[in-house]
Amino acid sequence: MTLMDIEVNLPEETQSIRDTVHKFAEEVMRPAGEQLDKLVDPSDVIAKDSLLWNVFDKYHELGLDALEAGESGLDPVETARLRCLINEELGWGDSGLAISLAVAGMHRTFARMSGRPELIERFCGPDARDIGCWAITEPDHGSDSLGFNQTHFADAAVRANCIAQKDGDEYVIRGQKAAWVSNGTIADVAALFCTIEPEQGFKGGGVAVVPLDLPGVSRGKPLDKLGQRALNQGEIFFDDVRIPAEYMVVGAPAYATIVEFVLATANAFMGTTFCGVARAALEHALAYAKERVQGGVAIIEHQSVKARLFRMFSQVEAARSLSRRVAIYNTTQPPQVQYSIASKVFCTNASFEVASAALQIYGGNGLSREYPIEKVLRDARASLIEDGCNEILGLVAAGKL
Numbered sequence: 001m002t003l004m005d006i007e008v009n010l011p012e013e014t015q016s017i018r019d020t021v022h023k024f025a026e027e028v029m030r031p032a033g034e035q036l037d038k039l040v041d042p043s044d045v046i047a048k049d050s051l052l053w054n055v056f057d058k059y060h061e062l063g064l065d066a067l068e069a070g071e072s073g074l075d076p077v078e079t080a081r082l083r084c085l086i087n088e089e090l091g092w093g094d095s096g097l098a099i100s101l102a103v104a105g106m107h108r109t110f111a112r113m114s115g116r117p118e119l120i121e122r123f124c125g126p127d128a129r130d131i132g133c134w135a136i137t138e139p140d141h142g143s144d145s146l147g148f149n150q151t152h153f154a155d156a157a158v159r160a161n162c163i164a165q166k167d168g169d170e171y172v173i174r175g176q177k178a179a180w181v182s183n184g185t186i187a188d189v190a191a192l193f194c195t196i197e198p199e200q201g202f203k204g205g206g207v208a209v210v211p212l213d214l215p216g217v218s219r220g221k222p223l224d225k226l227g228q229r230a231l232n233q234g235e236i237f238f239d240d241v242r243i244p245a246e247y248m249v250v251g252a253p254a255y256a257t258i259v260e261f262v263l264a265t266a267n268a269f270m271g272t273t274f275c276g277v278a279r280a281a282l283e284h285a286l287a288y289a290k291e292r293v294q295g296g297v298a299i300i301e302h303q304s305v306k307a308r309l310f311r312m313f314s315q316v317e318a319a320r321s322l323s324r325r326v327a328i329y330n331t332t333q334p335p336q337v338q339y340s341i342a343s344k345v346f347c348t349n350a351s352f353e354v355a356s357a358a359l360q361i362y363g364g365n366g367l368s369r370e371y372p373i374e375k376v377l378r379d380a381r382a383s384l385i386e387d388g389c390n391e392i393l394g395l396v397a398a399g400k401l
Helices: 013-037 051-061 066-068 076-093 095-103 106-112 116-122 200-203 252-291 303-332 335-365 373-383 390-398
Strands: 134-136 162-167 170-177 187-195 204-212 218-219 236-244 248-250
Touching: 013 051, 013 076, 013 373, 051 066, 051 095, 066 076, 076 095, 076 170, 076 187, 076 252, 076 303, 095 134, 095 373, 106 116, 106 134, 106 162, 106 187, 106 204, 106 248, 162 236, 170 187, 170 200, 170 204, 187 200, 200 204, 200 248, 200 252, 200 373, 204 236, 252 303, 252 335, 303 335, 335 373, 335 390
Parallel strands: 134 187, 162 187
Antiparallel strands: 162 170, 170 236, 187 204, 204 248, 218 236
């Protein structure tokens, strides 16, 4: 790593894993992310010959999916710290790919949570390679569907776009998930957040593990976006899709609690991941400032550039400290969602601000696609909205204070 990481008493095993992840991020993720970003048609990102699949294959070959699932063999605190380091390195490599890789295993979390042998055997075996997605966002509902402590969450007048109705030993799913479902058009399985008791509003929701090869499932086109273009996103449609009742792993009584838990987990992930994005922006700016000559000297000799770089450095380190403290606590203790939200909001804001400051150091060159910083800026901008827009998340967190 270019920037010093002032970790204390980092075990040799943890250091070795982080070095492996950094190499993967540098040699596999960055080149793939840069090439996928330049593809005009987002359908080409998921084509059979796309570099996207090489990223997934290498990630699995290195056993990083198992590490993300917590199978490190380390004690809980060290495992949590390792996850922070992994997330930062993956975000440093490419944030869109980092999110795609992370959400790919979400269905396995719920299969394990169910405790049901059939689901665990089908989706969580050692050779399981199914790609998952978090199907919560809907055409008419985005961040509002995460507001578990807001008044509208239990308002029956707020109608969902995706309903699952009990029918004997099955659930019948009807409706649509929006174009912002990460891995939406490539996923094999969905962790589907849907409404099962509409008279309770969002509070009457449930979570089902849904294989997406079932009759009645169809997909939209991959979404064409400003940033994180390597992250596939797209609509999923459900036309009388039937699943066994035992595939509904969370019912209405626990739904609000599960939304809070998932939000705490996802936002903590976003915090650590976008520390990596901020660090990448700072490193790009440092390297450029040392080689770009203006006024007869490298621009890093100019006071205004030095001052800007130091502020960027401070933001990165503050984001690191907050995100790691929150992630480690929430992994080893009952999670506190307000802290995860603070981490997500602070770190994503920092990533965008640091990327913007970095682009300013590049000057006009920063606007050119010839240089990497404009991509980092676009990727960072997306983070202020995804996994809950920062403004709405702040209201949810304030409700927990």
